[in-house]
Amino acid sequence: MVAAAPLRVVFFGTPDFAVPTLEALLHSQHHVVAVVTQPDRPRGRGQKTVDGPVKALAVKAGVPVLQPLRLRDSAFVDGFMQLGPDLGVVAAYGKILPEDLIEAPRLGMINVHASLLPKYRGAAPVHRAVIAGESQTGVTIMRVVKALDAGPMMAMATRSIDADETSDVVERDLARIGAPLLVSVVDRLAAGTADEIPQNDALATYAPRLTKDDGVVDWIWPALRIHNLIRGLHPWPHAFSFLSGSRVILRRSFPIVERVAAHPGTVTEAHGDRLVVASGDAALRLLEIQPEGKRPLTAREFLAGHRVAAGARFAAQP
Secondary structure: OOOOOOOEEEEEEOOHHHHHHHHHHHOOOOEEEEEEOOOOEEEOOOOEEEOOHHHHHHHHHOOOEEOOOOOOOHHHHHHHHHOOOOEEEEEOOOOOOOHHHHOOOOOOEEEEEOOOOOOOEOOOHHHHHHHOOOOEEEEEEEEOOOOOOOOOEEEEEEEEOOOOOOHHHHHHHHHHHHHHHHHHHHHHHHHOOOOOEOOOHHHOOEOOOOOHHHHEOOOOOOHHHHHHHHHHOOOOOOEEEEEOOEEEEEEEEEEEOOOOOOOOOEEEEEEOOEEEEEOOOOEEEEEEEEEOOOOOEEHHHHHHHOOOOOOOEEEOOO
């Protein structure tokens, strides 16, 4: 049997999630002829402009880097075509790709998507799955088409979500799982043996981009819903509430199933390491919180430095 010829691959990706996939491609038989990543932006507290994770890896590996402001820019499109790509691979690039660019490589483009499609199409599939309290998620390798995350599926791997896991932990693991899965699909495309299964659009759900407004907690919600929001929005944009008019970020929690006789948002315990707040159906124990502009604190540290007593109220507004 004759081995399939290596493919010329152009990789599209920007954040940490995309790094394992690029690493796997660089160690595969295929040739990454260029990396397309978003323009450099200020990062961190000092707002210094530094290379993004994917760009840093590409530079280290000696792979040419393209950072177009607009994907329809003629100079970028001409340069892309001159690369003679067989395949485009996308992993959290962060922008919608124009249809003519999708169709430019000989074998089209494929994407590493962090959900079990057709569920959670869109920009924030991991976070939305955790917020929804899903017990399982996964990675899907799919063909890129004009419609958002709607292309045929080529491979899938599942992963359970533990009841206390945060989005960053789940996403980091899905990136690791998706990398070899992607390379296996690229190998099959090179050999002409890849299968493509259409998605059932009737089962599709959507995972829109996160905003800071997604983090506001309504204490009338069930305790488990609030707990899932807290872990789903970690590490950004975070769930938050207001206590004595000041905004506090809710970083870690534990739902209490016993019903408490208190108005939702009322502090029912505030001593030692126990900071318990009534919810719509039971209560939530806050394990780690962060006052606006301050460092994260355990419940014990927070109570030692703030006058909070039973009867105080958390609220959705100042």
